[in-house]
Amino acid sequence: MVYIMEFKVDGACRGNGQPGSTAVAVACLFTRNGTYIPKARHLPPDNPVPTNQRAEIRAIIIALKWALVRYSELSMGPYMDVRIKSDSKYVVNSMTTWIYKWIDNGWYNAAGRPVVNTDLFQRAFALQNKISQIGKVTYAWIPREENLDADIECKEALDRIQ
Amino acid sequence: MVYIMEFKVDGACRGNGQPGSTAVAVACLFTRNGTYIPKARHLPPDNPVPTNQRAEIRAIIIALKWALVRYSELSMGPYMDVRIKSDSKYVVNSMTTWIYKWIDNGWYNAAGRPVVNTDLFQRAFALQNKISQIGKVTYAWIPREENLDADIECKEALDRIQ
RNA sequence: UGACACCUGGUACC
DNA sequence: GGTACCAGGTGTCA
DSSP: OEEEEEEEEEEEEETTTSTTOEEEEEEEEEOTTSOEEEEEEEOOSSSSOOOHHHHHHHHHHHHHHHHHHHHHHOTTOOEEEEEEEESOHHHHHIIIIIHHHHHHHTSBOTTSSBOTTHHHHHHHHHHHHHHHTTEEEEEEEOOGGGOHHHHHHHHHHHHHHO | OEEEEEEEEEEEEETTTSTTOEEEEEEEEEOTTSOEEEEEEEOOSSSSOOOHHHHHHHHHHHHHHHHHHHHHHOTTOOEEEEEEEESOHHHHHIIIIIHHHHHHHTSBOTTSSBOTTHHHHHHHHHHHHHHHTTEEEEEEEOOGGGOHHHHHHHHHHHHHTO
16 A cells, blocks of 8 residues: 655745845645645744745655654555655755765765755654655655746745735 | 937737737837827737737837938938937846846846847847947937827737737 | 756836 | 846855
């Protein structure tokens, strides 16, 4: 028995790179009939300052957590096939390749500087490892134009918090 | 001997951004007594799809061509002073500033994507260069409210083609 | 140097 | 409410 979960995720950060920025992360869970259920989270306004990158990672975390909760609700303990699509090469490459290098080298980037957003990457990696024990997680990059659902949900979530 | 030509130009695109849009470009040549002679052109319905921006550039081209034809009709080979007013900052800034940057950088915009409508900009630039050998071309931005003559001519031209 | 995002602003066209 | 286009900028990595 295989339980497939397909997500599109996105993050948005109004005023990115400027003081007072506000950010939102969204995961959209797609159902068999082509519709989706969105889940949005507001990023804390500081500590650290929200950025577009943090929002994109945070969106991955929403999906991974969601998959684990869903699994816990299922009685038959199926094999989980979690598929996450993001338009951020930064997060997709981070989660699929770079993170293994960082774990290996003590979290330093190619420029010799400490990797940024390690807190979120480690949270995501821990969740991913949990899922690995009951299935698998795959990430795919899609262009922005194919991520409009999640993009719209982000903007609406931002509008709601103003 | 200086021959001054003053134009107001405008473009309009019904259904801009939607399939089946139709567009028109107009140049109005102003005469010493305050009246003007309009010249309108219909944009081809595809290849590429007409847009408001293409219509605005096309309007510049009408004026530039007109100036060259008029020059060829004059026997005394005067110094041409061609003045074009448009309510599109996009075209005015493109023709006065950005085009030099684009020529320099191989036609990439600030986002690193290829500049759009290069075909029309290059046509306009070639005409402008021809005039530069016999005079000069200056562009000025005017607010929409000061461009009502050309605006009305556009709408009428659109109505004529339906 | 490259890439993908995330914005801020502006004008027009509908 | 939307699209068509541009200029500036940051966030991050290889």
